[in-house]
Amino acid sequence: MAETWHGIVRDVLKRHDVRLVTYVPDNVLRPLIEGVEADAFFTAFACTREEEALGIVTGAWMGGTRGIVLMQTSGFATLSNVIASLALPFRVPVAMMVSERGTLGEFNIGQSLVAKTMRPVLDALAIEHHTMTRLDETDFILDRSLVQAYATMAPVCFILSPLLTGGKVFSK
Amino acid sequence: MAVLANHPATRDQAKVMNRYDITLRLVGLLHQDEAVIGGIGYTNFDLWAASAGRQGRRQPNFYMLGSMGLAVPIALGVAIAQPRRKVFALEGDGSILMQLGCLSTVAARRQTNLCIVIMDNGAYQITGGQATAAGQGTDIVGIARASGLAQSAWAADEASFTELAGLALQEDGPWLIGCRIDAGKPADTTERDPARIRDQFMRGLGVRK
Numbered sequence: 208m209a210e211t212w213h214g215i216v217r218d219v220l221k222r223h224d225v226r227l228v229t230y231v232p233d234n235v236l237r238p239l240i241e242g243v244e245a246d247a248f249f250t251a252f253a254c255t256r257e258e259e260a261l262g263i264v265t266g267a268w269m270g271g272t273r274g275i276v277l278m279q280t281s282g283f284a285t286l287s288n289v290i291a292s293l294a295l296p297f298r299v300p301v302a303m304m305v306s307e308r309g310t311l312g313e314f315n316i317g318q319s320l321v322a323k324t325m326r327p328v329l330d331a332l333a334i335e336h337h338t339m340t341r342l343d344e345t346d347f348i349l350d351r352s353l354v355q356a357y358a359t360m361a362p363v364c365f366i367l368s369p370l371l372t373g374g375k376v377f378s379k
Numbered sequence: 380m381a382v383l384a385n386h387p388a389t390r391d392q393a394k395v396m397n398r399y400d401i402t403l404r405l406v407g408l409l410h411q412d413e414a415v416i417g418g419i420g421y422t423n424f425d426l427w428a429a430s431a432g433r434q435g436r437r438q439p440n441f442y443m444l445g446s447m448g449l450a451v452p453i454a455l456g457v458a459i460a461q462p463r464r465k466v467f468a469l470e471g472d473g474s475i476l477m478q479l480g481c482l483s484t485v486a487a488r489r490q491t492n493l494c495i496v497i498m499d500n501g502a503y504q505i506t507g508g509q510a511t512a513a514g515q516g517t518d519i520v521g522i523a524r525a526s527g528l529a530q531s532a533w534a535a536d537e538a539s540f541t542e543l544a545g546l547a548l549q550e551d552g553p554w555l556i557g558c559r560i561d562a563g564k565p566a567d568t569t570e571r572d573p574a575r576i577r578d579q580f581m582r583g584l585g586v587r588k
Protein backbone atom coordinates (compact mmCIF):
# COMPACT_ATOMS: atom_id res chain seq x y z
CA MET A 208 0.00 0.00 0.00
CA ALA A 209 1.30 3.46 -0.88
CA GLU A 210 2.29 5.59 2.09
CA THR A 211 -0.07 8.36 3.06
CA TRP A 212 0.66 11.55 5.01
CA HIS A 213 -1.67 10.45 7.82
CA GLY A 214 -0.07 6.99 7.99
CA ILE A 215 3.34 8.59 8.40
CA VAL A 216 2.06 10.99 11.06
CA ARG A 217 0.56 8.10 13.02
CA ASP A 218 3.81 6.13 12.82
CA VAL A 219 5.98 9.02 13.98
CA LEU A 220 3.63 9.81 16.87
CA LYS A 221 3.95 6.19 17.98
CA ARG A 222 7.71 6.24 17.65
CA HIS A 223 7.78 9.19 20.06
CA ASP A 224 5.24 7.71 22.43
CA VAL A 225 2.70 10.49 21.76
CA ARG A 226 -0.37 8.65 22.99
CA LEU A 227 -2.98 11.32 23.59
CA VAL A 228 -4.71 13.02 20.66
CA THR A 229 -7.23 15.77 21.39
CA TYR A 230 -8.92 17.55 18.53
CA VAL A 231 -11.63 19.73 17.13
CA PRO A 232 -12.32 18.06 13.79
CA ASP A 233 -11.60 19.21 10.28
CA ASN A 234 -12.40 17.44 7.05
CA VAL A 235 -8.77 17.17 5.98
CA LEU A 236 -7.80 15.66 9.35
CA ARG A 237 -10.45 12.98 9.02
CA PRO A 238 -8.21 10.08 7.90
CA LEU A 239 -5.69 10.88 10.65
CA ILE A 240 -8.44 11.06 13.27
CA GLU A 241 -9.96 7.80 12.05
CA GLY A 242 -6.53 6.18 12.06
CA VAL A 243 -5.67 7.09 15.64
CA GLU A 244 -9.17 6.32 16.90
CA ALA A 245 -8.95 2.84 15.38
CA ASP A 246 -5.57 2.19 17.02
CA ALA A 247 -5.58 1.11 20.68
CA PHE A 248 -2.17 2.71 21.20
CA PHE A 249 -3.86 6.12 21.18
CA THR A 250 -6.39 7.81 23.42
CA ALA A 251 -8.16 10.16 21.01
CA PHE A 252 -11.28 12.25 21.46
CA ALA A 253 -12.98 15.43 20.32
CA CYS A 254 -13.06 18.52 22.54
CA THR A 255 -15.49 21.40 22.47
CA ARG A 256 -12.81 24.06 21.95
CA GLU A 257 -9.16 24.07 20.90
CA GLU A 258 -8.23 25.81 24.19
CA GLU A 259 -9.72 22.90 26.08
CA ALA A 260 -7.81 20.44 23.88
CA LEU A 261 -4.56 22.26 24.66
CA GLY A 262 -5.32 22.32 28.40
CA ILE A 263 -5.88 18.55 28.40
CA VAL A 264 -2.60 17.86 26.59
CA THR A 265 -0.81 20.19 29.03
CA GLY A 266 -2.18 18.34 32.06
CA ALA A 267 -1.38 14.99 30.51
CA TRP A 268 2.23 15.95 29.82
CA MET A 269 2.71 17.06 33.42
CA GLY A 270 1.26 13.67 34.38
CA GLY A 271 3.75 11.82 32.18
CA THR A 272 1.82 11.28 28.93
CA ARG A 273 2.71 13.00 25.66
CA GLY A 274 -0.04 14.43 23.51
CA ILE A 275 -0.87 16.41 20.39
CA VAL A 276 -3.71 18.80 19.52
CA LEU A 277 -5.25 18.56 16.04
CA MET A 278 -7.19 21.51 14.67
CA GLN A 279 -7.81 23.64 11.62
CA THR A 280 -6.51 27.16 11.00
CA SER A 281 -9.56 28.84 12.51
CA GLY A 282 -9.03 26.84 15.70
CA PHE A 283 -5.43 27.90 16.01
CA ALA A 284 -6.63 31.51 15.96
CA THR A 285 -8.36 30.93 19.32
CA LEU A 286 -5.17 29.78 21.08
CA SER A 287 -2.75 32.68 21.47
CA ASN A 288 -3.79 33.47 25.06
CA VAL A 289 -3.47 29.94 26.40
CA ILE A 290 -0.19 29.36 24.59
CA ALA A 291 1.19 32.60 26.05
CA SER A 292 -0.16 32.11 29.56
CA LEU A 293 0.09 28.33 29.98
CA ALA A 294 2.27 26.36 27.53
CA LEU A 295 5.10 28.90 27.22
CA PRO A 296 5.62 30.19 30.79
CA PHE A 297 5.21 26.72 32.32
CA ARG A 298 7.45 25.28 29.57
CA VAL A 299 5.11 22.53 28.44
CA PRO A 300 5.97 20.91 25.09
CA VAL A 301 2.51 20.85 23.56
CA ALA A 302 2.57 19.53 19.99
CA MET A 303 0.03 21.10 17.64
CA MET A 304 -0.98 20.04 14.15
CA VAL A 305 -3.00 22.45 12.02
CA SER A 306 -4.81 21.55 8.85
CA GLU A 307 -4.19 24.63 6.74
CA ARG A 308 -7.23 26.35 5.32
CA GLY A 309 -7.35 29.76 3.72
CA THR A 310 -4.86 29.20 0.92
CA LEU A 311 -4.38 27.40 -2.42
CA GLY A 312 -7.99 27.45 -3.51
CA GLU A 313 -9.91 28.59 -0.41
CA PHE A 314 -13.58 29.32 -1.07
CA ASN A 315 -14.54 30.73 2.35
CA ILE A 316 -13.45 34.33 2.91
CA GLY A 317 -13.48 33.92 6.70
CA GLN A 318 -10.99 31.08 6.42
CA SER A 319 -8.69 33.03 4.12
CA LEU A 320 -8.71 36.06 6.43
CA VAL A 321 -8.12 34.22 9.71
CA ALA A 322 -5.38 32.13 8.09
CA LYS A 323 -3.32 35.31 7.66
CA THR A 324 -2.96 35.55 11.45
CA MET A 325 -1.46 32.10 11.99
CA ARG A 326 2.21 32.50 11.08
CA PRO A 327 2.52 36.03 12.53
CA VAL A 328 1.14 34.71 15.85
CA LEU A 329 3.47 31.70 15.81
CA ASP A 330 6.41 34.02 15.07
CA ALA A 331 5.36 36.57 17.69
CA LEU A 332 5.31 33.79 20.28
CA ALA A 333 8.62 32.43 18.92
CA ILE A 334 7.12 28.97 18.45
CA GLU A 335 8.98 26.53 16.23
CA HIS A 336 6.71 25.77 13.27
CA HIS A 337 7.01 23.87 10.04
CA THR A 338 4.81 23.89 6.97
CA MET A 339 4.62 20.37 5.63
CA THR A 340 4.26 20.18 1.87
CA ARG A 341 5.92 16.92 0.80
CA LEU A 342 5.33 13.28 1.63
CA ASP A 343 9.06 12.49 1.52
CA GLU A 344 9.80 15.15 4.16
CA THR A 345 6.97 14.37 6.52
CA ASP A 346 8.72 11.77 8.65
CA PHE A 347 11.91 13.79 8.97
CA ILE A 348 10.21 17.05 9.96
CA LEU A 349 7.94 15.41 12.53
CA ASP A 350 10.58 13.11 13.93
CA ARG A 351 13.25 15.78 14.43
CA SER A 352 10.82 18.43 15.67
CA LEU A 353 9.29 16.18 18.30
CA VAL A 354 12.77 15.31 19.57
CA GLN A 355 13.50 19.03 19.79
CA ALA A 356 10.19 19.91 21.47
CA TYR A 357 10.66 17.39 24.28
CA ALA A 358 14.38 18.10 24.68
CA THR A 359 13.86 21.86 24.92
CA MET A 360 10.42 21.73 26.59
CA ALA A 361 8.93 24.01 23.96
CA PRO A 362 5.65 23.86 22.03
CA VAL A 363 5.85 23.01 18.34
CA CYS A 364 3.36 23.50 15.52
CA PHE A 365 3.05 21.47 12.32
CA ILE A 366 1.09 23.08 9.50
CA LEU A 367 -0.35 20.60 7.02
CA SER A 368 -0.31 22.37 3.65
CA PRO A 369 -2.86 21.47 0.96
CA LEU A 370 0.24 20.55 -1.08
CA LEU A 371 0.61 17.57 1.26
CA THR A 372 -2.99 16.71 2.06
CA GLY A 373 -4.86 17.84 -1.05
CA GLY A 374 -6.75 20.32 1.12
CA LYS A 375 -10.42 20.97 0.85
CA VAL A 376 -11.58 21.38 -2.74
CA PHE A 377 -14.02 24.02 -3.89
CA SER A 378 -17.37 22.57 -4.84
CA LYS A 379 -20.56 24.45 -5.62
CA MET B 380 -26.19 8.25 43.58
CA ALA B 381 -29.14 8.08 45.88
CA VAL B 382 -26.80 9.64 48.45
CA LEU B 383 -27.03 12.92 46.55
CA ALA B 384 -30.79 13.11 47.00
CA ASN B 385 -30.54 14.90 50.36
CA HIS B 386 -28.43 17.74 48.97
CA PRO B 387 -29.96 21.07 47.92
CA ALA B 388 -31.60 20.95 44.51
CA THR B 389 -30.73 24.52 43.59
CA ARG B 390 -28.08 27.18 44.21
CA ASP B 391 -30.52 29.29 46.24
CA GLN B 392 -30.84 26.59 48.87
CA ALA B 393 -27.10 26.21 49.51
CA LYS B 394 -25.38 27.99 52.40
CA VAL B 395 -22.90 30.75 51.56
CA MET B 396 -19.52 29.58 52.87
CA ASN B 397 -15.94 30.86 52.91
CA ARG B 398 -13.49 29.79 50.18
CA TYR B 399 -10.40 29.58 52.41
CA ASP B 400 -12.32 27.55 54.99
CA ILE B 401 -13.69 25.17 52.33
CA THR B 402 -10.26 24.78 50.72
CA LEU B 403 -8.72 24.03 54.13
CA ARG B 404 -11.36 21.35 54.70
CA LEU B 405 -10.61 19.80 51.31
CA VAL B 406 -6.84 19.83 51.80
CA GLY B 407 -7.41 18.34 55.26
CA LEU B 408 -9.21 15.38 53.73
CA LEU B 409 -6.50 14.72 51.16
CA HIS B 410 -3.62 12.32 51.53
CA GLN B 411 -0.38 13.34 49.88
CA ASP B 412 -1.03 11.80 46.49
CA GLU B 413 -4.12 13.52 45.05
CA ALA B 414 -3.44 16.13 42.37
CA VAL B 415 -5.18 19.50 42.77
CA ILE B 416 -5.46 22.17 40.07
CA GLY B 417 -6.33 25.69 41.22
CA GLY B 418 -8.00 27.89 38.60
CA ILE B 419 -7.36 31.56 37.89
CA GLY B 420 -8.91 34.15 40.19
CA TYR B 421 -8.83 33.81 43.95
CA THR B 422 -9.39 30.03 43.78
CA ASN B 423 -5.69 29.27 43.39
CA PHE B 424 -4.71 31.90 46.01
CA ASP B 425 -6.68 30.05 48.66
CA LEU B 426 -5.35 26.70 47.47
CA TRP B 427 -1.85 28.13 47.93
CA ALA B 428 -2.76 29.45 51.39
CA ALA B 429 -4.52 26.27 52.51
CA SER B 430 -1.62 24.09 51.34
CA ALA B 431 1.03 25.67 53.56
CA GLY B 432 2.14 23.23 56.22
CA ARG B 433 4.83 22.75 58.79
CA GLN B 434 6.65 20.31 56.51
CA GLY B 435 6.45 22.65 53.54
CA ARG B 436 3.72 23.31 51.03
CA ARG B 437 1.65 20.44 49.64
CA GLN B 438 3.48 19.37 46.47
CA PRO B 439 1.03 17.94 43.88
CA ASN B 440 -0.80 21.25 43.41
CA PHE B 441 -0.87 23.24 40.18
CA TYR B 442 -1.63 26.97 40.26
CA MET B 443 -2.87 28.61 37.07
CA LEU B 444 -1.52 32.11 36.38
CA GLY B 445 -3.58 32.72 33.23
CA SER B 446 -5.42 30.50 30.72
CA MET B 447 -8.77 31.42 32.29
CA GLY B 448 -11.19 28.48 32.21
CA LEU B 449 -8.62 25.70 31.85
CA ALA B 450 -8.52 24.24 35.39
CA VAL B 451 -10.88 21.40 34.45
CA PRO B 452 -9.17 20.56 31.12
CA ILE B 453 -5.74 20.51 32.83
CA ALA B 454 -7.13 18.28 35.58
CA LEU B 455 -8.71 15.99 32.96
CA GLY B 456 -5.33 15.65 31.26
CA VAL B 457 -3.65 14.69 34.54
CA ALA B 458 -6.46 12.24 35.25
CA ILE B 459 -6.05 10.58 31.85
CA ALA B 460 -2.27 10.31 32.28
CA GLN B 461 -2.54 8.91 35.82
CA PRO B 462 -5.79 6.95 36.05
CA ARG B 463 -5.05 5.62 39.55
CA ARG B 464 -4.61 9.07 41.07
CA LYS B 465 -7.58 11.17 42.22
CA VAL B 466 -7.52 14.58 40.60
CA PHE B 467 -9.36 17.69 41.83
CA ALA B 468 -10.06 20.82 39.80
CA LEU B 469 -10.94 23.92 41.85
CA GLU B 470 -12.56 26.51 39.61
CA GLY B 471 -14.37 29.85 39.98
CA ASP B 472 -17.85 30.46 38.61
CA GLY B 473 -16.65 33.13 36.18
CA SER B 474 -13.98 30.78 34.90
CA ILE B 475 -16.16 27.71 34.40
CA LEU B 476 -18.76 29.86 32.62
CA MET B 477 -16.03 30.68 30.08
CA GLN B 478 -15.36 27.01 29.28
CA LEU B 479 -18.63 25.16 29.92
CA GLY B 480 -17.96 22.68 27.13
CA CYS B 481 -15.30 21.00 29.25
CA LEU B 482 -18.05 19.65 31.53
CA SER B 483 -19.50 17.81 28.53
CA THR B 484 -16.09 16.45 27.61
CA VAL B 485 -15.52 15.13 31.16
CA ALA B 486 -18.98 13.55 31.08
CA ALA B 487 -18.45 11.97 27.67
CA ARG B 488 -15.18 10.43 28.88
CA ARG B 489 -16.71 9.22 32.15
CA GLN B 490 -13.45 10.16 33.85
CA THR B 491 -13.84 8.25 37.10
CA ASN B 492 -10.85 9.74 38.96
CA LEU B 493 -11.87 13.38 38.57
CA CYS B 494 -13.69 15.73 40.96
CA ILE B 495 -14.55 19.33 40.07
CA VAL B 496 -15.18 21.84 42.87
CA ILE B 497 -16.82 25.12 41.83
CA MET B 498 -16.20 28.12 44.09
CA ASP B 499 -19.29 30.12 43.19
CA ASN B 500 -19.21 33.63 44.64
CA GLY B 501 -21.47 34.97 41.87
CA ALA B 502 -18.70 37.37 40.87
CA TYR B 503 -15.48 37.97 39.02
CA GLN B 504 -14.01 38.82 42.39
CA ILE B 505 -10.36 39.31 41.47
CA THR B 506 -11.19 41.86 38.75
CA GLY B 507 -13.40 43.99 40.98
CA GLY B 508 -16.40 41.91 41.92
CA GLN B 509 -18.49 42.35 38.78
CA ALA B 510 -21.50 40.01 38.82
CA THR B 511 -21.32 36.77 36.83
CA ALA B 512 -24.38 35.09 35.38
CA ALA B 513 -24.14 32.66 38.31
CA GLY B 514 -25.18 35.49 40.58
CA GLN B 515 -28.17 36.22 38.38
CA GLY B 516 -29.98 32.94 37.93
CA THR B 517 -27.54 30.51 36.31
CA ASP B 518 -27.17 27.30 38.30
CA ILE B 519 -23.81 25.71 37.54
CA VAL B 520 -24.67 22.39 39.21
CA GLY B 521 -27.78 22.28 37.01
CA ILE B 522 -25.60 22.93 33.94
CA ALA B 523 -23.25 20.15 35.04
CA ARG B 524 -26.13 17.67 35.43
CA ALA B 525 -27.51 18.62 32.03
CA SER B 526 -24.00 18.19 30.59
CA GLY B 527 -24.10 14.57 31.69
CA LEU B 528 -22.35 14.83 35.07
CA ALA B 529 -25.00 12.99 37.04
CA GLN B 530 -22.96 13.04 40.27
CA SER B 531 -23.19 16.80 40.70
CA ALA B 532 -24.46 18.43 43.87
CA TRP B 533 -24.52 21.67 45.82
CA ALA B 534 -22.89 21.50 49.22
CA ALA B 535 -25.66 22.42 51.65
CA ASP B 536 -23.13 23.54 54.26
CA GLU B 537 -19.61 22.77 55.47
CA ALA B 538 -20.49 19.31 56.79
CA SER B 539 -22.19 18.51 53.52
CA PHE B 540 -19.07 19.62 51.61
CA THR B 541 -16.92 17.31 53.71
CA GLU B 542 -19.32 14.45 53.05
CA LEU B 543 -19.32 15.07 49.28
CA ALA B 544 -15.54 15.46 49.07
CA GLY B 545 -15.17 12.25 51.07
CA LEU B 546 -17.43 10.45 48.61
CA ALA B 547 -15.38 11.79 45.71
CA LEU B 548 -12.23 10.42 47.34
CA GLN B 549 -13.70 6.97 47.85
CA GLU B 550 -16.01 6.32 44.95
CA ASP B 551 -15.82 6.58 41.19
CA GLY B 552 -16.68 9.90 39.60
CA PRO B 553 -16.72 12.11 37.75
CA TRP B 554 -17.98 14.33 40.58
CA LEU B 555 -18.89 18.00 40.68
CA ILE B 556 -19.41 19.85 43.95
CA GLY B 557 -20.90 23.34 43.90
CA CYS B 558 -19.96 25.63 46.78
CA ARG B 559 -21.54 29.01 47.33
CA ILE B 560 -18.82 31.36 48.49
CA ASP B 561 -18.86 34.75 50.26
CA ALA B 562 -16.98 37.90 49.21
CA GLY B 563 -14.10 37.33 51.65
CA LYS B 564 -10.57 38.07 50.44
CA PRO B 565 -8.20 35.14 49.91
CA ALA B 566 -5.83 34.27 52.75
CA ASP B 567 -2.59 34.67 50.77
CA THR B 568 -1.17 35.32 47.28
CA THR B 569 0.25 32.56 45.09
CA GLU B 570 3.95 32.91 44.26
CA ARG B 571 4.04 33.67 40.52
CA ASP B 572 6.89 31.43 39.40
CA PRO B 573 5.54 29.15 36.66
CA ALA B 574 8.70 27.06 36.16
CA ARG B 575 8.83 26.28 39.88
CA ILE B 576 5.09 25.56 40.10
CA ARG B 577 5.29 23.11 37.20
CA ASP B 578 8.41 21.41 38.52
CA GLN B 579 6.97 20.97 42.02
CA PHE B 580 3.76 19.61 40.57
CA MET B 581 5.56 17.04 38.42
CA ARG B 582 7.67 15.93 41.38
CA GLY B 583 4.49 15.63 43.41
CA LEU B 584 3.05 13.40 40.68
CA GLY B 585 6.17 11.24 40.61
CA VAL B 586 6.90 12.18 37.00
CA ARG B 587 10.17 13.79 38.13
CA LYS B 588 12.47 12.49 40.82
Ligand SMILES: Cc1ncc(C[n+]2csc(CCOP(=O)(O)OP(=O)(O)O)c2C)c(N)n1
Nearest residue numbers: 420421422447471472473474502503504505
Ligand atom coordinates in the same frame (compact mmCIF):
# COMPACT_ATOMS: atom_id res chain seq x y z
C1 LIG C 1 -9.30 35.20 28.70
C2 LIG C 1 -9.29 36.09 29.88
N1 LIG C 1 -10.26 37.02 30.03
C3 LIG C 1 -10.27 37.80 31.12
C4 LIG C 1 -9.29 37.72 32.07
C5 LIG C 1 -9.31 38.61 33.30
N2 LIG C 1 -9.66 37.84 34.48
C6 LIG C 1 -8.75 37.29 35.30
S1 LIG C 1 -9.41 36.51 36.60
C7 LIG C 1 -10.97 36.91 36.10
C8 LIG C 1 -12.16 36.57 36.94
C9 LIG C 1 -12.21 35.18 37.42
O1 LIG C 1 -13.46 35.00 38.01
P1 LIG C 1 -13.81 33.68 38.82
O2 LIG C 1 -13.35 32.50 38.08
O3 LIG C 1 -15.24 33.73 39.20
O4 LIG C 1 -12.87 33.78 40.11
P2 LIG C 1 -12.85 34.84 41.32
O5 LIG C 1 -12.09 36.03 40.85
O6 LIG C 1 -14.25 35.18 41.68
O7 LIG C 1 -12.11 34.11 42.39
C10 LIG C 1 -10.96 37.63 34.92
C11 LIG C 1 -12.16 38.12 34.21
C12 LIG C 1 -8.29 36.75 31.85
N3 LIG C 1 -7.27 36.56 32.73
N4 LIG C 1 -8.31 35.96 30.77
